Amino acid sequence: MRHLDLLSGIERLPSESLQARALANTYSVLHLVDRLADRDDTEYASREQLAAAAASIDLVEDSTALTLETRRVARELQDLARNGTSTPLLAALVGLLSPLVDNDFRDSVREVVANVLILGGATLDPELEWRACRFRAGANIADGNLDSATADYEAIADIASKCGSPDGDVVAKNGLALVLHLRGNLPAAEARVRELIAIADARCSRAIRVRVRLNLGVVLGKRSRFEEALSELEAALALAETSRHEDEFGDRESIVADIAFTYVQLGNVEAARRIYTALTFSAKTIRIATGARINLMHIAGLRGDSQSVRQLQGELNARPMQTRLQVDYLLTLGVACNAIGDIEQAKIALERCLDLASRTGFGQYLIEADRRIKRISELLSSGDEAKTHRFVDRVVGRAVRALAD
């Protein structure tokens, strides 16, 4: 069954709310696109009937990107019979991918990408093709399918090379660098991204230049070079702030969140807390809002505020979470619990983090969880030493084996 994530999203919202109706609109429109891609009607009749069905959807009036892009797809479905070409519809579908990603509807992202590729076939505009594949790669990264993401980025590189798209080429290489980073190979990731900066500055659109600098800033932060990271992130933000495009807001929020992360590392915890608190209310993407809560939990741990750690843990446990965020959450929970003295809970969270990271190939989290566990073992060494060592040996051994694999 397709678009289960949209149905789950509707189910979570109050039944007559505007958001629930808007999501139901998206589901109905994508249901028609599925029919079109399934090609189980005769061509002309099918298009006429689809147009009529699309016209009959009672589209809600709101200004979210998801609604606006859904309306565009509905409009193009209505025009399909008259236009005789599916290119405007396919472009509208690729436009819908961005808000689907922002709202974390990753299954629907994959299903829409499949429909775009199937409907476009051999005549699909290569620009649309790589842009669609890029969203699928992003969904694969979020779900921890790093091998699939690598294959997607390699395919994007092929398509971009065939159609001579500098943006596509840099997106592919930037994505491959991100995979290296997530697997834990930070030096290689940094080297790859540094190579891209000059190429992107010379040949690419602003949105791509922002992405590359953001990626570099994040990698530098992970390498504990926080001053350099801050400088790159601020440069990325300055570049992003010149944009008025709605679809680049997500990038800005992402940069601001990463700037706050470096603030924490540089000791400016209060500034970071204010940023994350604001993001929990204002973020347009679920990923950023959830990430902000995770980082607030980290800050609460640093302050020894056990009540806030527990409250945020409760809130986060109740949220559906993509795998990448979940690994991050478990690592942060382990660190925060350790900071407030709940060693048992810290061990459980870090073990779960190691388990999930080793199953998905998020080597970077394996390394960080391993480092944290070693730190815990040092703290525990004054207590039940034999028990602590058994625990540390077990989880570190597993981490090392997973990395070796």
Next chain:
Amino acid sequence: MVSPVSDDLLTRATSQEGGPLARPSELAIPKHVNSDRYLAGCIVAYLPPPLARRAAEAEHRIVLVESQSAVIAAAGLARTSMIIADPSSDNGTTTDLMIDLCERFRPITVAAYTRLTPEVVGKLLRLAAVQLSDVVLADHDDTPARLASLVEQASAAPLTRLVIERLDLQLTNTPAPLRSSIRLLFRNPLRYRTASDLAADAGMPRRTLYRHLRSAGINSPRLLVASGRVTRAVCMLANGGRTIRHVAEQLRFSRPELLSDLVEEVTGLPLRVLRSGFEPSALAASIVDRVCRIEDEQFN
């Protein structure tokens, strides 16, 4: 309650002309092919009156029943391959019935035909957890062509099930999304014209698809993709009343000869032989054998 559904009713429902056709006497049945006519699967629908009326008007081959006990009785009949019902009917208790059917009567597939309302969303999610196969939305995509497509899918189900079972043996180590897309290839064969379509659906680049198929021992992605339409065509022709031209048109072949050629390439048997009858498991074995054994030129 006594079920009003009988095997005889289902047989008539799946025939284009209201009854089984006589086998063309001029065709010799090869020794390796059983002389039994292919027994098509059929759809049994349990729907509230407005939807039942619409289904009956759109598709005379859908067998309508009027009670939950009749649905359960129908599910026990060999010919039933799909049940379609509205999860919101009978104050929602039909959802429990559908879940029960999914769990107790595999490999029957269960599809929902309903209106999209806030109340039905949770029911669809429950059904998705037990492998609901399709959703048809009332006043939205419940066109005659869509319902006809479900009938054809149900009709081909007994043969496609055998093909999928054999393919599954080859695919044990392939990624789950690819296995799932290959199953869909037989359910919605028109969606897949080339290996690129299969790759797109499985969420992987074509090169990755080729690598997975090769390691699964499938050497012809082209024939694999074609086997979806061919299996459907063989079933449509086996149940009489339709010409090759009509079936070729329905399955989007530009010329009937192309369909004939592809059927022979995928099954190893001429279409005229298959039309006179076939033994489903032998045919399924032959299809899978050829998909594995024959090597595509561009596959290397």
